[in-house]
Amino acid sequence: MPALAAIGRILFCVLFLVSGASKLYDIAGMMPMVxxxxxxxxxxxxxxxxxxxxxxxxxxxxxxxxxxxxxxxCGVLIALNxxxxxxxxxxxxxxxxxxxxxxxFWTMTDPDRTINMYQALxxxxxxxxxxxxxxxxxxxxxxxxxxYHGV
Numbered sequence: 371m372p373a374l375a376a377i378g379r380i381l382f383c384v385l386f387l388v389s390g391a392s393k394l395y396d397i398a399g400m401m402p403m404v405x406x407x408x409x410x411x412x413x414x415x416x417x418x419x420x421x422x423x424x425x426x427x428x429x430x431x432x433x434x435x436x437x438x439x440x441x442x443x444c445g446v447l448i449a450l451n452x453x454x455x456x457x458x459x460x461x462x463x464x465x466x467x468x469x470x471x472x473x474x475f476w477t478m479t480d481p482d483r484t485i486n487m488y489q490a491l492x493x494x495x496x497x498x499x500x501x502x503x504x505x506x507x508x509x510x511x512x513x514x515x516x517x518y519h520g521v
Contacts, residue, residue, distance in 0.1 A: 375506075376451070382499055383445035386461070390441030397434050404430040407471050440464065448503060458503040465500065469493045 393400050410418045410429060418429050425432055444464075447457045473493065475486035 379451060379454070379503065380449045382503075383449040385496070386441045386445035386448075390438045390443075390445065393434050393438030393441070397431060397438075400434040401428070401430040403472075404433050408433065437464075455504045455506070455508075458500040462497045462500040462504070465493050465496050 408430075421432055422429055427435075441461075441464075444457050444461045448454045448461070469490045473486040473490040475483045475490055478486055
């Protein structure tokens with residue numbers, strides 16, 4: 371069964387790897403979507419300006435790059451089972467955030483409502499899978515064997 375779990379983890383992560391890579395390949399195309407869905411509150415305007423000055427990029431571009439890298443990194447770490455439980459929780463929070471900001475079907479009318487409802491449900495299923503990864507117990511080490519050679 372451990373082989374099936376490893377294959378399942380790798381296949382599960384393909385979505386995050388492709389999603390992150392597509393963001394990085396089409397940063398300019400993703401920026402308008404970020405700008406239309408995420409508004410930086412006035413309380414954080416100073417920080418936004420500082421980030422834009424420091425990076426030399428608009429905040430939407432910084433967000434697209436950061437989320438692309440985050441998705442790829444998380445996908446690789448879960449696929450390799452390196453810190454998978456912690457990474458799965460972080461990724462679950464990220465996916466829940468995308469439901470709220472990008473697939474808020476409760477504020478839409480059809481056909482956008484239906485399309486985004488299914489995207490939100492897909493993301494909800496991903497959260498379920500991520501919580502299963504987070505809740506999967508760490509494998510126990512094999513029992514130590516005592517060697518009596520040479521005694």
